[in-house]
Amino acid sequence: MDIGIREKSLSVGEAAERVGLTTYTLRWYEQEGLVAPVGRDSAGRRRYTEADVSWLFLLTRLRRTGMPVRDMRRYAELARQGDRTLGARRALFEAHRVRVLTRMAELTEDLKVLDHKIDAYRRAEEELG
Numbered sequence: 001m002d003i004g005i006r007e008k009s010l011s012v013g014e015a016a017e018r019v020g021l022t023t024y025t026l027r028w029y030e031q032e033g034l035v036a037p038v039g040r041d042s043a044g045r046r047r048y049t050e051a052d053v054s055w056l057f058l059l060t061r062l063r064r065t066g067m068p069v070r071d072m073r074r075y076a077e078l079a080r081q082g083d084r085t086l087g088a089r090r091a092l093f094e095a096h097r098v099r100v101l102t103r104m105a106e107l108t109e110d111l112k113v114l115d116h117k118i119d120a121y122r123r124a125e126e127e128l129g
Contacts (some may be wrong), residue, residue: 001114004123008049008050009039009047009048009049010048010049010053011045011046011048012026012027012045012046013054014048014049015048015052015053018053019053019056019057019060019061021056021060026056026125029056029059030046030067030091032069032073033070033073033076033077034059034073034076035052035056035059035076035096036057036076036080037092059072062075062096065100066099066100066103067096071092071096074092075089075092079093
């Protein structure tokens with residue numbers, strides 16, 4: 001697909017910088033099917049639209065929450081199939097949400113341990129000096 005001059009688009013470097021990924025990761029996402037093939041300019045260089053960038057922001061959030069690449073790929077496949085997959089997409093996100101909440105609870109407990117150790121060291125330092 002050739003990107004015309006009517007729609008503002010970003011180079012691979014600009015898009016990567018905007019979403020906080022490397023250009024390598026951006027290309028890898030495309031190879032893995034996480035991103036639909038993006039448009040290209042007349043010289044064959046990738047050009048990313050605002051819609052592409054929004055999609056990439058979502059992917060970075062999903063990855064940051066620990067969503068496995070296979071689930072991200074599944075989500076991308078479902079999204080490309082349109083509204084008939086809304087229920088499947090919701091179910092995928094609900095299952096992932098449970099995993100995120102579980103991880104958050106674990107991290108909260110881990111943080112309590114760290115806080116306890118920090119307080120213990122602070123008290124020990126005060127007693128010494």
